[in-house]
Amino acid sequence: MTEIVGELLTLLIMAAALGMDAFSVGLGMGMYKLRLRKIFEIGILIGIFHVIMPLAGILAGKLLSEKFGTLASWIGGLLLILLGAQMIWSSLKKEAESVITPVGFGLLLFALSVSLDSFSVGLTLGIYGAKTVLVIICFGIVATVQTWAGLLLGRKVRGWLGTYSEALGGAILLAFGIKLLGTFFG
Template sequence: MSDMVGELITLILMAFALGMDAFSVGLGMGMYKLPLRKIFNIGLTIGLFHVWMPLLGLLAGKFLSEKFGTFATLIGGGLLILLGVQMIWSTMKKEEAKVITPVGFGLLLFALSVSLDSFSVGLTLGIYGAKTFMVILCFGIVATVQTWAGLLLGKKVQGWLGSYSEALGGAILLAFGLKLLTPFW
């Protein structure tokens, strides 16, 4: 029972870290006057992408784990570290990102762009042997709620919070990557 609670807490923290980019981009998009119905649809779409992307990653990770064992665990830890560093590094860039309009194809592109990192984490979790249902449930719910929060807060808050939230998410992923690799040191 305590193992399951520990895994659930870990998954929620990872889901929180992965949802930070959706939250921070949602903050920026929320500054546009979006109706509540559109905010609801954007959150659900991103939540669904945060279910499918890690699911695909989990399936690929379980396959790799069966075939390559310890080597696959090293790759998974390395992927988390790289992803965490990339998220932190992207907050230091001074370039303005082009905003994708959250309508139709633009919404799908937006949802894909903020959920691609969850594929890599799903791959790692598949290698590690995480419970598939718990992963996709945590990732989907947390990403949906964080997107809604970002969009709604974006109506009231300036963009300064966005870069800090993405850096925090990167630090959490970096820490989990290091944790996965500690048995090998």
Template sequence: MDITAFLGEIITLFIMAFALGMDAFSVGLGMGLIRLRLKQIFSIGMTIGLFHMWMPLAGMMIGHFLSDTFGAIATYVGGGLLLFLGLQMIISSFKDDDQQRMITPVGFGLFIFALSVSLDSFSVGLSLGIYGAKTVMVILMFGIVSMVLSWIGLLLGRKVQNWLGTYSEVLGGCILLVFGVKLLFPL
């Protein structure tokens, strides 16, 4: 393989990984507005990175004949999950601190959170399977970039949370709502 073709493929995959990872950054920014410890931020980023690895892998393995159907479904499911998470954050911000949130970025809530931001990488994986992209390079690039971007979003959200105080969780929920609506109703 020619070195320029190889570098071109790496740059293309990085741009795709960055675009997909911006979902994780945006949602991480909103979720970072909840009081999270650094250990939680680390595990959230790792989980999102892993989801961004196995979702495109699953997409690549399933094949191109399903890409049109599952591409739209994945977008709608991801948008619905983000709407649900955003509403849940807004509602829980008006409750006493002693009451538990329905979904938090721990345990099953972390699974839902990571799934919501990685569903689009499934449909991209389907598309990349058509073109015969290098599987290992794709999943590593997608996983690492989304993990780093989610960490940046979570840490930035955590910093902003200190400035906004009690309104930060409402703002975080609104960010998730807007992002969910954007996925459900693209312009």
């Protein structure tokens, strides 16, 4: 039982780290003064993408771990480190980002862009044999809630928190990657 609670806690922290992208972009998108129905739809779509992408990653990761064993585990740890570093780096860049409108194709593009990193994490979790259903439920629910929180908060606040939340998410993923690699070194 303790093992399941530990795994659930780890997955929730990872899900929160991955959802920081959706939260921070949601802050900016919340400036559109979207209707609550649209905020609801956006959150659900982001949650669905945060289920599909890690599921695809997990399936690919399980295939890799069966074929390549320890090498695949190393790759998984390195992917988390690279993904975390990339999130931190992109949060530090001061360039203006192009705004994607939250309708039609723009909304699908937005959902895909904020969930791409969950594919890499899913790949790593697949390599390590994480429980698939638990992963996708955690990732989907947390991403949905964080998207809603970002959009709603964006209606109230002007984007001062966005950059810092993405950097925090990157730092968490970086730490998990280092921890996974640390198991090989002692």
